[in-house]
Amino acid sequence: MSTHQTSFVRASMIEASPAPALETGIALWLRKNLFATPKDTVMTIISLLILAWLVPPAIQWLFIDAAWTGGGRGVCATLAQGGSQPEGWSGACWAFVNAKLGQFIFGRYPLDERWRPALVGILFVLFLVPMLIPKIPYKGLNAVLLLVVLPIIATILLPGGWLGLTYVETPLWGGLMVTLALSFVGIAVSLPLGILLALGRRSNMPVIKMLCTVFIEMVRGVPLITVLFMASVMLPLFLPQGVTFDKFLRALIGVSLFASAYMAEVVRGGLQAIPKGQYEGADSLGLSFWQKMNLIILPQALKLVIPGIVNTFIGLFKDTSLVSIIGMFDLLGIVRLNFTDTNWASAVTPLTGLIFAGFIFWLFCFGMSRYSGFMERVLDRSQR
Amino acid sequence: MAIGVTNAPEKSKSSGSIINDPQVRGIFYQAITIVILAVLVYWIVDNTVENLRRANIASGYGFLNSRAGFDVGQSLIAFTSDSSYGRALVVGFVNTLLVAITGIVTATIIGFLVGIGRLSHNWIIAKLSLAYVEVFRNIPPLLVIFFWYSGVLAILPQARDALALPLDVYVSNRGVAFPRPIFGDGAQYTLFAIIIAVVASFAFARYARQRQEATGQRLPVLWTVLGLLIGLPLITFLATGAPLTFDVPIAGKFNLTGGSVVGPEFMSLFLALSFYTAAFIAEIVRAGIRGISKGQTEAAHALGIRPRLTTRLVVVPQAMRIIIPPLTSQYLNLTKNSSLAVAVGYADLVAVGGTILNQTGQSIEVVSIWLIVYLTLSLATSLFMNWYNARMALVER
Numbered sequence: 001m002s003t004h005q006t007s008f009v010r011a012s013m014i015e016a017s018p019a020p021a022l023e024t025g026i027a028l029w030l031r032k033n034l035f036a037t038p039k040d041t042v043m044t045i046i047s048l049l050i051l052a053w054l055v056p057p058a059i060q061w062l063f064i065d066a067a068w069t070g071g072g073r074g075v076c077a078t079l080a081q082g083g084s085q086p087e088g089w090s091g092a093c094w095a096f097v098n099a100k101l102g103q104f105i106f107g108r109y110p111l112d113e114r115w116r117p118a119l120v121g122i123l124f125v126l127f128l129v130p131m132l133i134p135k136i137p138y139k140g141l142n143a144v145l146l147l148v149v150l151p152i153i154a155t156i157l158l159p160g161g162w163l164g165l166t167y168v169e170t171p172l173w174g175g176l177m178v179t180l181a182l183s184f185v186g187i188a189v190s191l192p193l194g195i196l197l198a199l200g201r202r203s204n205m206p207v208i209k210m211l212c213t214v215f216i217e218m219v220r221g222v223p224l225i226t227v228l229f230m231a232s233v234m235l236p237l238f239l240p241q242g243v244t245f246d247k248f249l250r251a252l253i254g255v256s257l258f259a260s261a262y263m264a265e266v267v268r269g270g271l272q273a274i275p276k277g278q279y280e281g282a283d284s285l286g287l288s289f290w291q292k293m294n295l296i297i298l299p300q301a302l303k304l305v306i307p308g309i310v311n312t313f314i315g316l317f318k319d320t321s322l323v324s325i326i327g328m329f330d331l332l333g334i335v336r337l338n339f340t341d342t343n344w345a346s347a348v349t350p351l352t353g354l355i356f357a358g359f360i361f362w363l364f365c366f367g368m369s370r371y372s373g374f375m376e377r378v379l380d381r382s383q384r
Numbered sequence: 385m386a387i388g389v390t391n392a393p394e395k396s397k398s399s400g401s402i403i404n405d406p407q408v409r410g411i412f413y414q415a416i417t418i419v420i421l422a423v424l425v426y427w428i429v430d431n432t433v434e435n436l437r438r439a440n441i442a443s444g445y446g447f448l449n450s451r452a453g454f455d456v457g458q459s460l461i462a463f464t465s466d467s468s469y470g471r472a473l474v475v476g477f478v479n480t481l482l483v484a485i486t487g488i489v490t491a492t493i494i495g496f497l498v499g500i501g502r503l504s505h506n507w508i509i510a511k512l513s514l515a516y517v518e519v520f521r522n523i524p525p526l527l528v529i530f531f532w533y534s535g536v537l538a539i540l541p542q543a544r545d546a547l548a549l550p551l552d553v554y555v556s557n558r559g560v561a562f563p564r565p566i567f568g569d570g571a572q573y574t575l576f577a578i579i580i581a582v583v584a585s586f587a588f589a590r591y592a593r594q595r596q597e598a599t600g601q602r603l604p605v606l607w608t609v610l611g612l613l614i615g616l617p618l619i620t621f622l623a624t625g626a627p628l629t630f631d632v633p634i635a636g637k638f639n640l641t642g643g644s645v646v647g648p649e650f651m652s653l654f655l656a657l658s659f660y661t662a663a664f665i666a667e668i669v670r671a672g673i674r675g676i677s678k679g680q681t682e683a684a685h686a687l688g689i690r691p692r693l694t695t696r697l698v699v700v701p702q703a704m705r706i707i708i709p710p711l712t713s714q715y716l717n718l719t720k721n722s723s724l725a726v727a728v729g730y731a732d733l734v735a736v737g738g739t740i741l742n743q744t745g746q747s748i749e750v751v752s753i754w755l756i757v758y759l760t761l762s763l764a765t766s767l768f769m770n771w772y773n774a775r776m777a778l779v780e781r
Contacts, residue, residue: 033507040506047508207414211421218755221762223723225734226754233747237435238428318524325526325727332527339534351535358523358531365522 062355065091069098076346083346093352096344103338104356107174107329113166116157117177123150124184132371134378147188154181170248174329176360178248182255182320182330187313189256194263194312195302199293201264202271212264219261224319228254232326251323259316266308270301303379310372314365321361332357432748441745448473454739456731458647469740476736477757483653483732484719490658491718492711495665502670513666520663526724528660532652533728552632559651561633564644568627577620578613585609649730653722661718665711672707673699705776709769716765720758733757 021027034044067075067085076093077083085091097104106114127146130136158181161167173181200212219227231254235245274297282292302309324333335353338344402408436443448470455465459475460482501513520528538557541547546556554561585608592603621628633645676699684694725732734754741750 033505036505043504043506044508047506047512051512205410205414207417211417217762218759221759222755223720223734223758225723225726226751226758229734229738229741229754230751233741234751237432237747240431241435241438314522318522321524321526322724325724332524332530336530336534347539350538351531354527354531354535358527361524361527362519362522366518369522 061090062092065089066094067091068094070095071099073342073344073346073349076344076348076352081346090348092355093344093346093348096338096349096352097356099344100338100341100353103175103334104331105176107177107334108172109168109174109177110166110172113160113168116160116165116168120150120154120157121177121180123153124180134375151185151188170246171328173248174334176331178323178328179317179320179331182252182323183313183317185252186255186259186316186320190259190263190312190316191309193256193260195267195298197260197264198267198271201268216261216264219258220265224255224258224322225325227258228322228326230254247326247328251326251328255316255320255323258319259312262312262315263309266305266312267301269308270303270305271297273304274301306376306379307372310368314368317364317368318361331360439745443746443748445749447740447744447746447749452740453743456736457729458650458731469744472736472740473733473753476731476733479725479730479736480719480722480732480734483650483657483722483725483730484715487654487657487661487718487722488715490654491661491665491714494658494662496669498662498666499669500673502666503673517663517666520659521667523660525656525660525721526727528656529652529724529728532655533648537648537652552630554633557648559645559647561645563630563632566629566631568629570624570627573624574617574621574627577617581612581616584616585612588612647730649725649728652728653725653730656724657718657721660721661714664714664717668707668710668714669703672703675706676702708772708776712765712769712772716762719761 018024022031035041070076074083075085075095078085078087078089080087102111102114106117109117124146127142127150131139131142131146136142156163157165158173159168159170197212197216200208201216203209203212228251231250232247235250235253239245278296278300279292282296287295320330321332323330324336329337335357336350339350339353449468451465452467452469452472453465454472456463456472456475458479460478461471461475463471463475498513498516501509502517504510504513537559540555540557542556546554546558546561548554552563588603588608589605592605596602631644680698680702681694684698685691689697722732723734726735726738729735737750737754741747
């Protein structure tokens, strides 16, 4: 072996040859993600066929064939149905949504007074947006504005009846405004109430513990509809003769109590996840019960269960649509109410209206879940 | 003062004033709570009695025996308007169970498919599953019900030109009509054969497992069970002279006659609940499978276990431990959401109860029946959950 001589050593590296065409760029991506195995190929082709079968007709129906403008049912009905569209036509009736948009947002709130809910809405956005962006300072002041000042302004402005404002009774309220008001109050009430219930359920005092447990399990065990029925049918029975509750207020109470029971279970999960050492550490520092909870336990516990809390919020937001069953006109209720408008009744009106309402609900819920994901990442980073 | 008692720690609790004793305080707070609660309950009961007396409503459950006077659209058990309120509630309860059970089965199937689809390596399958979950999770179930009810099913063709599907199934805006099986004499023997086959299958599977554990030899369980389950009933069925005919729906001039019809109320509720709950089940399934660490799969592969067996023997049993508890609570949610039936007029427990409540004014009694039924369902579910958790909990050394 020692006789072996190296006669040639390459001084420079060989130019790397390009990767095979199938191993780079889009071809690689396609092969890896869509056609990796025969089974994958079959699945991909089936999915593409389903998409090709569903998507173009949907786009056609929603946008291309849709009736965008018009003042009555004529633009959304075929000739045989008394309209102007050709026979066999079917498309979304956006003209209906366009004409009824004001109602979908404000319900049957008087036209001249609509600036009041609009103003409350603008203030809500003004106070909420800085609250949601972590970098903006003065969170305490902001919270006071959002949770104290805004409700006061809203209770003055929305019903009116004083300060020279005409009185607008709650049965006239409706649309997105009611949905948002119910959810806002529900969220603002259910979180603190849920925390109290969760603390109560973990309390050492048997009476408190039992009461909280019974309340939570009772409410969680029944559908929201029955709670709303109870609020609308049984509450008047429980009150003395002559004392009446506003229907809107009854729905508010029902929704808030319902959500707080679910919130309590979420918070309890967080409380259980905090190690015992944290409780004992707080005790050994001589903190009182409320100091211990406010300064040590709750900040950690709530941070842990943010996804659960937001899921409960989303559930609450979706559940507000149920008040349409007890005769209130939230977004879904007012959209359905307008199906019966003879000026707009046609075969495609219900579908269009429901798609519109669904899209609005979807936007809010999707936004909330995205924001919760963002918040989780922010808080996670600050912990490191 | 604290220094003074360091030598006698057992006395430290009663140190200082009695106001600072946590135990005394606890009793004090609880006593106050009980007093407030008692006053509130007394006030409510007093008002209720007064209000009931004023409205001339007799309390008690006697009304359950009186004539209902309304009809129920769809019912599995015999019901006429002459039946009693009690029977109407039973019909409602059966309808609730019907839509809940069919919904649970469908939602589970869709949910598992979509959940597994979200973990697929196939990009388009994963994205389609994601889109499904994000769309249906973020829309109120009530809206989905109306979508099916007044958006889709209402604009289907009239009954007289119903869409004809294979196997004599007709779809129209009156619902789905399908052939109704009519069992003749001797059909009960087939039923007995099915029961015997199921029992025998379980016994055989048990025997095969014991044998495998004892000797390591495997018996062809799958084929034997399939043979038992299909063969035995089939032979009995043919031996008794095939006692089965179908009542086929026939398209008449204005309506379909014959067959069984499932109304649009049930269809829209069933479809909406299945699709809605499936989105949540999909997320649970995904989380369950993701919760099994990759090391488990790799270890199984290292032991030479084939991929399919790895999934069946290593991944799925562990994933199910994570999946089952939230899955049961989704089932319970679906059952509770079935009360949305009242919005489309499907006669479930809440809808029937609401009608009775409006007719008789017995609100306390009706609401209490709702509470008892739904609470029993949820308590039964949580009992099952506890039993399952105890059975499946990790047995650690």
